[in-house]
Amino acid sequence: MNDTNAGTGGGRRDIRPARGKLGVLLVGLGAVSTTFIAGVESVRRGRSRPIGSLTQLNTIRLGKRTEERAPLLKDFVPLADLEDLVFGAWDPIPDDAYASAKLAGVLSHEDLEAVGDFLSTIRPMPAVFDKSYVKRLDGSNVKKGADKMELAEQLRADIREFKAEHGCDRLVMVWAASTEIYLKRQDVHATLETFEEGLRASHEAIAPSMIYAYAALQEGVPFANGAPNLTVDVPALTDLARARGLPVAGKDFKTGQTLMKTIIAPGLKARMLGLRGWFSTNILGNRDGAVLDDPQSFKTKEESKLGVLDYILQPDMYPDLYGDFYHKVRINYYPPRGDDKEGWDNIDIVGWMGYPMQIKVDFLCKDSILAAPIVLDLALFLDLAARAGLSGIQEWLSFYFKSPQVAEGLYPEHDLFIQHWKLKNTLRWLMGEEQITHLGMEYYGEQE
Numbered sequence: 001m002n003d004t005n006a007g008t009g010g011g012r013r014d015i016r017p018a019r020g021k022l023g024v025l026l027v028g029l030g031a032v033s034t035t036f037i038a039g040v041e042s043v044r045r046g047r048s049r050p051i052g053s054l055t056q057l058n059t060i061r062l063g064k065r066t067e068e069r070a071p072l073l074k075d076f077v078p079l080a081d082l083e084d085l086v087f088g089a090w091d092p093i094p095d096d097a098y099a100s101a102k103l104a105g106v107l108s109h110e111d112l113e114a115v116g117d118f119l120s121t122i123r124p125m126p127a128v129f130d131k132s133y134v135k136r137l138d139g140s141n142v143k144k145g146a147d148k149m150e151l152a153e154q155l156r157a158d159i160r161e162f163k164a165e166h167g168c169d170r171l172v173m174v175w176a177a178s179t180e181i182y183l184k185r186q187d188v189h190a191t192l193e194t195f196e197e198g199l200r201a202s203h204e205a206i207a208p209s210m211i212y213a214y215a216a217l218q219e220g221v222p223f224a225n226g227a228p229n230l231t232v233d234v235p236a237l238t239d240l241a242r243a244r245g246l247p248v249a250g251k252d253f254k255t256g257q258t259l260m261k262t263i264i265a266p267g268l269k270a271r272m273l274g275l276r277g278w279f280s281t282n283i284l285g286n287r288d289g290a291v292l293d294d295p296q297s298f299k300t301k302e303e304s305k306l307g308v309l310d311y312i313l314q315p316d317m318y319p320d321l322y323g324d325f326y327h328k329v330r331i332n333y334y335p336p337r338g339d340d341k342e343g344w345d346n347i348d349i350v351g352w353m354g355y356p357m358q359i360k361v362d363f364l365c366k367d368s369i370l371a372a373p374i375v376l377d378l379a380l381f382l383d384l385a386a387r388a389g390l391s392g393i394q395e396w397l398s399f400y401f402k403s404p405q406v407a408e409g410l411y412p413e414h415d416l417f418i419q420h421w422k423l424k425n426t427l428r429w430l431m432g433e434e435q436i437t438h439l440g441m442e443y444y445g446e447q448e
């Protein structure tokens with residue numbers, strides 16, 4: 001046996017080249033979006049490194065270890081170049097990207113001023129916004145329409161105008177707007193017909209984020225959801241994505257505490273160490289924190305954060321180790337910290353003969369600094385997926401999400417390392433390269 005698997009290599013997929021401009025349409029021009037745009041421009045001006053971005057920095061091993069082939073991902077798969085990105089956004093708050101970034105307080109004065117001229121050219125288009133879905137927010141830059149279908153039509157017109165005005169070859173849309181209230185799947189989300197009827201009737205189970213996703217897909221634009229809202233995770237919209245040959249991905253950028261959780265938990269499980277409890281609490285003071293202070297928005301976030309441990313630890317298969325652990329997640333709005341979140345984890349674990357031990361994590365992170373490279377990678381990978389003819393849910397992008405969207409009937413894979421492997425094997429598969437199995441017996445003289 002070899003440590004690659006030639007059988008699954010297959011041929012290279014037909015991938016359209018990444019020629020011309022790629023428009024990145026951001027829903028929400030807050031802390032994450034402005035940090036993302038400022039970072040891309042700073043990299044383009046040679047002032048910064050795109051740290052945290054796989055598309056810019058990661059390499060990929062190809063073939064046998066002895067072949068020593070490990071190109072950068074961006075040299076392996078045809079991705080859009082950073083120079084070819086143009087940005088557009090919608091936000092109910094009329095501040096341009098410079099004013100919004102300044103308010104968000106993520107970047108230093110020096111970093112902000114270095115790209116300030118560029119940021120101030122990005123002004124948000126009027127948003128489809130309804131306060132009943134995001135209680136702790138007000139804004140004046142809002143579209144008006146007789147019903148939700150009319151609002152969708154206005155978004156579609158925005159998309160077409162943006163594309164023409166900026167001479168874009170292709171577009172992608174990323175939801176980086178506030179977390180909406182918790183919504184469950186309902187009949188109105190079942191099919192495209194019921195959904196469109198719901199749009200015309202302004203059905204209350206159709207949140208603004210769904211109107212953006214619908215408009216994007218109808219205009220041939222791939223869509224990623226960076227918040228935990230239901231949004232594109234309903235059959236009506238995933239079916240539409242398949243029918244239109246467009247990729248979609250979600251939900252909720254995996255940053256901060258959940259990133260740590262999906263790094264540590266697989267390690268504990270790999271060593272068959274038990275878990276009695278995991279208490280996670282954090283303080284943050286940005287606008288996202290203010291929105292999440294509303295119990296209905298927090299409920300959406302809580303659902304997204306709580307799922308990960310059950311899926312990673314599989315209590316049903318390991319009742320002795322994980323059958324009865326206590327898991328609690330808290331988010332506390334604490335204005336003095338701004339975007340500088342502090343996340344504490346207390347993990348009560350169990351070792352040999354049942355002896356208890358504890359792990360304490362204190363992660364002093366910057367939320368938007370962790371999220372910005374995710375926005376970049378999602379934009380570039382979704383564009384790649386579209387050019388490669390992949391449509392519907394892109395599970396290989398679950399690496400980037402707290403609450404990955406998966407096909408009906410599948411459980412989501414939360415283990416960061418499996419997700420990472422899946423992402424790279426998908427790229428190998430796209431390019432007709434062999435899958436890596438890490439078996440490697442041939443290096444020790446064993447026969448296949």
Ligand SMILES: NC(=O)c1ccc[n+]([C@@H]2O[C@H](COP(=O)([O-])OP(=O)(O)OC[C@H]3O[C@@H](n4cnc5c(N)ncnc54)[C@H](O)[C@@H]3O)[C@@H](O)[C@H]2O)c1
Binds near residue numbers: 032137139177253256
């Ligand atoms: N920063 C992270 O690490 C992280 C991680 C996971 C998820 N997220 C999610 O990403 C989203 C953005 O985070 P942020 O820190 O930039 O928040 P933010 O509050 O700074 O920005 C969100 C922006 O969205 C706008 N908005 C709200 N409803 C809108 C609508 N219907 N249409 C257009 N714009 C709308 C708001 O006015 C605001 O400017 C949030 O939902 C957050 O939960 C962030």
